[in-house]
Structures are given as structure tokens and as C-alpha cells.
Amino acid sequence: MVRPPGPDRPLYIRIAMSLKARILAGTYQPAARLPGEEELAAAFGASRSTIRQAIADLRQAGYVVSQRGSGTYVCAELPIEPLSPRSGPVYTGFLDDLDDEAHHVHELHRSRRSVTADAALAAQLRIPVGSPAVRFQGTRVRDGRVYGVAIDILPPHVADRMDATLLDRCPTIGDAMEAVGYRARESLQRVEPTALDATTARLCNGSPDEPALAVTGVAYGADGTPLDAYTLIVTRGYGIGLHLVRASERETP
Incomplete structure (x- = not known):
């Protein structure tokens, strides 16, 4: 059914979906600060402008908020309910x-x-x-x-x-x-x-x-x-x- 976006999708979308998966799986908890642009750029092998596009996509979807001079934080309330931790891998994405x-x-x-x-x-x-x-x-x-x-x-x-x-x-x-x-x-x-x-x-x-x-x-x-x-x-x-x-x-x- 729904899988992480494939290589035909723009890189910023793939990065946004990867970050969303971590948010919904509990790696980044509500109200937690995401790693900075430089750290994310290094982790994903992308430019900072691409990371900014990915963050903007998540912000528009209601998963993160950005605070000037402070960073980007996971929203306290997410648009969809995260799954409770269990044994299986979690997949997120558009349908x-x-x-x-x-x-x-x-x-x-x-x-x-x-x-x-x-x-x-x-x-x-x-x-x-x-x-x-x-x-x-x-x-x-x-x-x-x-x-x-x-x-x-x-x-x-x-x-x-x-x-x-x-x-x-x-x-x-x-x-x-x-x-x-x-x-x-x-x-x-x-x-x-x-x-x-x-x-x-x-x-x-x-x-x-x-x-x-x-x-x-x-x-x-x-x-x-x-x-x-x-x-x-x-x-x-x-x-x-x-x-x-x-x-x-x-x-x-």
C-alpha cells in the first residue's frame, strides 16, 4: 500500500517524508527541537536550501513550527495520530x-x-x-x-x-x-x-x-x-x- 516516496520524487519531498516518519514513529517527540539545517543537510547529503524546502513542506502540513532565532520544533498536536511503538516498521506517505x-x-x-x-x-x-x-x-x-x-x-x-x-x-x-x-x-x-x-x-x-x-x-x-x-x-x-x-x-x- 503506502510506501516511502521513491527516487522519482523531488529530494525535498523525500526528506520531508523521512522526517515525518521519524516524528510519527516517536523519534522526534512533540515539542522537541529538530536538528539544525546544517546537521540535516549533512545527514541527508542535501543542500541547506533543500532542507529549508523540506521543513517548509512539513510546516505547511502542520507537523512542525519554526521560531526565528531558535529553530524548528515538532508541533505539540500532530495532524494525524502517531502509532504506539510495537514490533513492526512504520510507513508514512501520501496515498x-x-x-x-x-x-x-x-x-x-x-x-x-x-x-x-x-x-x-x-x-x-x-x-x-x-x-x-x-x-x-x-x-x-x-x-x-x-x-x-x-x-x-x-x-x-x-x-x-x-x-x-x-x-x-x-x-x-x-x-x-x-x-x-x-x-x-x-x-x-x-x-x-x-x-x-x-x-x-x-x-x-x-x-x-x-x-x-x-x-x-x-x-x-x-x-x-x-x-x-x-x-x-x-x-x-x-x-x-x-x-x-x-x-x-x-x-x-
């Missing part, structure tokens, strides 16, 4: 990669049901505990090949605008969200090794306990409002997925 994937992916056997928000889901979607939400699940297919199961949990005000006709013509829930005016602009997600349970294995033509990846996160709209708490289980053999699972298994004591 360009997800948009690109949507041109090649569709979902089969999509289901829809109402759920009640527990404490974790309520925190993700910023809704009261016990509030209703709508859970979609579909088997993901890319280029004719099943590669995983997607679960998207949306607030009712988003999901209720998606009728059956719209859902039938939209390859993913992300497409359906955009079609009704809720385009996800930014996402924070975690990638961790997991194993297929019996239900997911059946949907993916795999075997129970087979290694897989769990991509979990929250997608946010342009105003920073959570739109989608999602999980994507990626099966064995899907490119980087299997590679990351194996790497994680080797690092486990």
Missing part, C-alpha cells in the same frame, strides 16, 4: 501508491456489516466507544491473482453514502470513498509478520498458519479526519511481502 494499485486491483466476495466500536477502533476513528461503524471485507485480486484480504472499517457518515450500485462498480473501498467525496489524502500504517487464520486462508486459497503480512493503519482526509481503519493481509509470494516476513522471522530470537 499515491494506493491510488496506483487501485488501477490494477479489485475485490471479490465483498461483504458489509455493522459493528460497534471498541476502545481501539474508537481511538482510530475518533468516535465514542460503542458508536456504530461499518465493516467491509473483500478478497483482493491483482492481475487475476488472489493476494490477500482487505478489511476497511468506516464511520457511518462515510459508508452510508455508498449504495450497492456504487460498490459494485468500484474495485476497492478506497475508490468508493473517493467517488462519494471522501478521498484519503494521507495514511499511517504498520507492516508486521503474521500467519493466515483458517478463514483468511480459505479466502486466499492458502493454508492455515501460512506466513503472511498484516498491513494495518488509518487513512485520513485532507482535513486530518480519520476515514478508514484498515487491515490488509498479504499472502505468501506477493513480492516484498514474503521478503519482509522472512526477514522478520530471522530476527526473532
Whole structure:
């Protein structure tokens, strides 16, 4: 899904996204001072003007504030909720990669049901505990090949605008969200090794306990409002997925 920006992006954007990842992962805490321009320029192998562009991008997005004569500081309140520290790597970025994937992916056997928000889901979607939400699940297919199961949990005000006709013509829930005016602009997600349970294995033509990846996160709209708490289980053999699972298994004591 969302990956750090690639080499085709301008250097200042790649630097801004790298700094944002460190902020959201807790390396730079709220209200903490960022390293100075000279130090960042040396660390990233960039000019100070490029660093200034990156800082300006973060400042415009609401992640940092600059104080004349003092430096640049992480905002006390961030536009999106940082993830609590756990075992998996954290990825941040604009949803360009997800948009690109949507041109090649569709979902089969999509289901829809109402759920009640527990404490974790309520925190993700910023809704009261016990509030209703709508859970979609579909088997993901890319280029004719099943590669995983997607679960998207949306607030009712988003999901209720998606009728059956719209859902039938939209390859993913992300497409359906955009079609009704809720385009996800930014996402924070975690990638961790997991194993297929019996239900997911059946949907993916795999075997129970087979290694897989769990991509979990929250997608946010342009105003920073959570739109989608999602999980994507990626099966064995899907490119980087299997590679990351194996790497994680080797690092486990």
C-alpha cells in the first residue's frame, strides 16, 4: 500500500517524508527541537536550501513550527495520530501508491456489516466507544491473482453514502470513498509478520498458519479526519511481502 516516496520524487519531498516518519514513529517527540539545517543537510547529503524546502513542506502540513532565532520544533498536536511503538516498521506517505494499485486491483466476495466500536477502533476513528461503524471485507485480486484480504472499517457518515450500485462498480473501498467525496489524502500504517487464520486462508486459497503480512493503519482526509481503519493481509509470494516476513522471522530470537 503506502510506501516511502521513491527516487522519482523531488529530494525535498523525500526528506520531508523521512522526517515525518521519524516524528510519527516517536523519534522526534512533540515539542522537541529538530536538528539544525546544517546537521540535516549533512545527514541527508542535501543542500541547506533543500532542507529549508523540506521543513517548509512539513510546516505547511502542520507537523512542525519554526521560531526565528531558535529553530524548528515538532508541533505539540500532530495532524494525524502517531502509532504506539510495537514490533513492526512504520510507513508514512501520501496515498499515491494506493491510488496506483487501485488501477490494477479489485475485490471479490465483498461483504458489509455493522459493528460497534471498541476502545481501539474508537481511538482510530475518533468516535465514542460503542458508536456504530461499518465493516467491509473483500478478497483482493491483482492481475487475476488472489493476494490477500482487505478489511476497511468506516464511520457511518462515510459508508452510508455508498449504495450497492456504487460498490459494485468500484474495485476497492478506497475508490468508493473517493467517488462519494471522501478521498484519503494521507495514511499511517504498520507492516508486521503474521500467519493466515483458517478463514483468511480459505479466502486466499492458502493454508492455515501460512506466513503472511498484516498491513494495518488509518487513512485520513485532507482535513486530518480519520476515514478508514484498515487491515490488509498479504499472502505468501506477493513480492516484498514474503521478503519482509522472512526477514522478520530471522530476527526473532
